[in-house]
Amino acid sequence: MPWQVIQEALPWIDVLSVQPGGSLFSETDFERAYRETKKPVMICDHQVSFTTPEHSNVMWKTLPDIASVGGAHARFLQDGFSTRYLIGYNRCQYIDRYKGELKILKQGLLQVDGTPYEELAATVLRNNWRLHHRFLGAQEERK
Secondary structure, eight states: HHHHHHHHHHGGGGSSEEEESSSSSHHHHHHHHHHHHHOOOOEEEEEEEEEOOOOOOOOEEESSSSHHHHHHHHHHHHHTTTSSSEEEEOOOOSSEEEEETTTEEEESBBBSSSSSSHHHHHHHHHHHHHHHHHHHTTOOOOO
């Protein structure tokens, strides 16, 4: 993180919005950010991807398959929202976009034609419902 910029902005911000890379929640980095800024953290743009038969070059951290991405997403949310300072999370990219000049797929929950990656969409939905129920204090998770 650009600490000099963050330090200058502190008097004018209520939350530290970040775009982390990787598939794991880095508690060390986020704890430092919270400790040094005294501001809650919002993950405003995060993504983990998988290769497809059409695209072996995919933007962001790339895992071998959809199941791995779904598991990483669940762990990231679990670890992040187990802290006292994470107040929000936004998963990046709704629909696939191919960046021809870079020859890279910017992967979403939907393919370019609007067809969902069914397993990924279902996993993200389950992960979000688990978190939703946790915030509500519910014991029963949606299956």
